[in-house]
Amino acid sequence: MELQLLKCPGCGAKLPPPxxxxxxxxxxxxxxxxxxxxxxxxxxxxRPADDPPFAPDxxxxxxxxxxxxxxxxxxxxxxxxxxxxxxxxxxxxxxxLKVARALDDKDLLAREYEVLxxxxxxxxxxxxxxxxxxxxxxxxxxxxxxxxxxxxxLVYRWTSGFQxxxxxxxxxxxxxxxxxxxxxxxxxALELLGFVHRAxxxxxxxxxxHLLLHPRDHGLMLVGWSSAVRHRSFxxxxxxxxxxxxxxxxxxxxxxxPTPETDVAMCARSITWVLGGDPATGAVPSRVPAPLAExxxxxxxxxxxxxxxxxxxxxxxxxxxxxxxxxxSYVPFTLPGWR
Ligand SMILES: Nc1ncnc2c1ncn2[C@@H]1O[C@H](COP(=O)(O)OP(=O)(O)OP(=O)(O)O)[C@@H](O)[C@H]1O
Numbered sequence: 220m221e222l223q224l225l226k227c228p229g230c231g232a233k234l235p236p237p238x239x240x241x242x243x244x245x246x247x248x249x250x251x252x253x254x255x256x257x258x259x260x261x262x263x264x265x266r267p268a269d270d271p272p273f274a275p276d277x278x279x280x281x282x283x284x285x286x287x288x289x290x291x292x293x294x295x296x297x298x299x300x301x302x303x304x305x306x307x308x309x310x311x312x313x314x315x316l317k318v319a320r321a322l323d324d325k326d327l328l329a330r331e332y333e334v335l336x337x338x339x340x341x342x343x344x345x346x347x348x349x350x351x352x353x354x355x356x357x358x359x360x361x362x363x364x365x366x367x368x369x370x371x372x373l374v375y376r377w378t379s380g381f382q383x384x385x386x387x388x389x390x391x392x393x394x395x396x397x398x399x400x401x402x403x404x405x406x407x408a409l410e411l412l413g414f415v416h417r418a419x420x421x422x423x424x425x426x427x428x429h430l431l432l433h434p435r436d437h438g439l440m441l442v443g444w445s446s447a448v449r450h451r452s453f454x455x456x457x458x459x460x461x462x463x464x465x466x467x468x469x470x471x472x473x474x475x476x477p478t479p480e481t482d483v484a485m486c487a488r489s490i491t492w493v494l495g496g497d498p499a500t501g502a503v504p505s506r507v508p509a510p511l512a513e514x515x516x517x518x519x520x521x522x523x524x525x526x527x528x529x530x531x532x533x534x535x536x537x538x539x540x541x542x543x544x545x546x547x548s549y550v551p552f553t554l555p556g557w558r
Contacts, residue, residue, distance in 0.1 A: 395495020484521025508543035
């Protein structure tokens with residue numbers, strides 16, 4: 220007897236052995252009907268049966284005509300709630316959904332989205348690599364809250380692994396993180412800032428809740444773009460975070476113009492803080508080796524008025540780390556959920 224492996228002509232799935240030589244098989248996957256000899260084929264139904272809805276008990280929101288299932292909260296910012304969501308369709312995708320709490324904040328969200336769209340189009344050096352470390356716009360519109368009020372909403376692509384901010388790292392390491400981990404965080408942040416500055420923007424809010432870490436890959440993303448301005452537009456910051464006053468150089472806080480130098484200074488203050496130090500003074504705990512402590516203090520003020528190049532500050536961080544720890548090596552850094 221000849222054995223024949225039957226494949227569904229509709230979708231290519233393997234079919235089970237027929238129970239009789241003249242039987243009719245129905246494909247479990249696409250519903251096509253096939254004779255046991257594999258010869259005569261009945262066309263598959265016009266549309267496959269609907270999938271059961273994904274997690275029907277979870278809330279749904281619609282933004283720009285696309286429906287999303289809310290999976291959980293990623294964070295709560297000064298002006299918005301940020302969720303992990305999933306496009307509610309067969310071909311799905313995980314996304315980040317950022318919804319403004321105050322109706323007045325719709326302009327800030329619109330500004331953030333436009334800046335990020337512009338940055339995705341830049342051809343500044345390293346764009347292909349660095350644009351993946353910024354939120355990638357998918358859609359914008361409004362989302363109705365449970366009371367039916369429409370709030371401004373942005374949808375970004377979800378980048379797996381980046382779910383802990385500096386703020387959360389400091390909660391886990393209440394006395395401050397290992398200085399060797401701070402070195403890779405500082406270098407990654409400066410590389411990314413260097414790219415952003417070359418693309419013609421200043422971030423304006425390099426704060427602990429805006430620095431997202433990938434602990435295993437030693438990666439870093441920069442979120443919270445609603446304060447970003449074009450470099451040399453001579454605009455003061457469109458918004459500030461009162462709870463992070465100590466992270467702003469004084470002149471910037473008092474209405475001065477954000478520059479690459481102020482971004483680099485805010486970055487140094489965030490590193491100082493995650494090390495267990497004081498962002499207002501630049502002082503760090505005594506376990507931070509002197510070359511790094513000195514460089515942090517030198518970068519902290521942000522008021523030289525000189526053109527600061529973040530990539531050359533990164534070279535200085537590498538040199539200070541070499542002096543403190545010798546040649547670079549991979550030192551594991553863990554956060555909850557990571558080994
Ligand atoms: N793309 C993202 N991926 C993962 N988590 C994110 C992302 N964007 C934001 N979050 C989380 O949500 C929190 C709040 O986001 P964000 O800081 O952008 O909001 P905001 O402070 O209201 O906005 P802004 O600072 O631009 O006014 C972040 O601290 C972070 O925990």
